[in-house]
Amino acid sequence: MKRKSELVVPLLFLAAAPLAVYSVQRVFLHTPNERTMGTAFKIFFFHVPMGWLCMLMAVISGVAAYVQLRRRSRTAAAVALASAEIGFLGGLGVMLTGPIWGHATWGTPWTGDARQVTTALLWLVIAAYLLLRHFGQHASERLAAALAIFGAVNVPLIYYAVKLWKTTHPTTGVVAKLPPEMWATFWPGLGALLLVSFGLFAIRARQLVLAGELDDAYVRLEDSRA
């Protein structure tokens, strides 16, 4: 019989499936076009949740890396890596959808705006973290953790970059100004994305913990043979 904790992931996916379908049909069939941006605005419902996901995962990865450094926790190391991987995918989505939206709205895919650049940077830091975790030697796990913490420190910089550098990017209050019917479309989409992401995150983190335990078991077996 399965343990209760093992049911959480299937439940997350089960909850996400109808929410995703509902959200997509709402975006394309029931949400009116925005006045100035027209149809191009619909990409907002994909771009912003992925941006939030990327930042959230960067923060989770940073906090987990801090715990890993302070307590030498294997679970925290697994959580840090799993969240960085999901954050990398979220960031990839932002980097792909952003230029499409920018091209339709501003007439250019890349304006060099501060928030664009800083988001790209956060994504590069996450990529560097993954490179270090995969190709660094054993002790570089701690160094990778420091990198993840710096990634998390970058997140508030991104948020305030618009205010600090007075740019052309939509201001950080864009979501607050949405009319109610757009809010009603935005939240289910965000919810579905978060549910799927946390499901994938839980699977990957558990797999990393198990891989570590398997390594330990193998070493113990080799020791007992010697």
Add this chain to the structure above:
Amino acid sequence: MLHLARVRVLRQSLLLLRSELRQELRDLELVLTSTFFTLVVLGMFYLSFAALEKKHTLPAVPGLLWLTVAFVGSITLTRAFDREREADTLRALLVAPVERTAIYVAKAGSTLLVLLVCCALLVPGLASMFPAGQVFLDMPLETATLVVLGCLGYVAIGTLFAAGLAGGGGKNMLLAVILYPVTTPVLMFGLVTTRALLDNNPNLPSYLGQMAALDVILLGVGALLFEPVLVGAAPARTAQAARQHARERLRAAGREEPR
């Protein structure tokens, strides 16, 4: 107590910095290689961009300045810690009875000084090669503040990661992979502030203040992470050991033991 600890860290930092500088003054290895590299990069920039008109060099000069700092900084940091690795002196430093924060401050301080020596060549070089950079010479105080703040932020992060790679026996190639994405926020602040300086922007003091605030954050995070990254945290205490520790503390304070 806290005050005494701070004085101790400061004293140890100055002693270690003096030792770093003495070692550097023996053969000037870092200064000579880094300044030579700065001149080579300046020469390459001149060959590439000398034909540009002034209005085109205006947005380019800040980039040239901070790109050079990034390149020179990474080779300086690599060499500074290679030296430690070759003689296995980083391990000796870590087992010496000094605060790890003092090691971080001394290493960052010596790298900062080498970078500033390079900037003392780089900034006048850029000013003489590109007319847009003339502002650097017209406003020396603001330029010096900008350069010091930018380089300080760069070494605050760079020292941590270079030391981490040297201490962990990591691959040097990875330093550039890590360093450039992580230091880019500092370099971006540097770019924006340099542009404000060249444009005679009245918001320049505010930008410099933001750079100083960023430096404080980066130095704080760097100092906080230096020890855990290099030597790892102490193993987590078991519940039993934690109870024992609490009992001892209470006994020392002359209070009753908890039941």
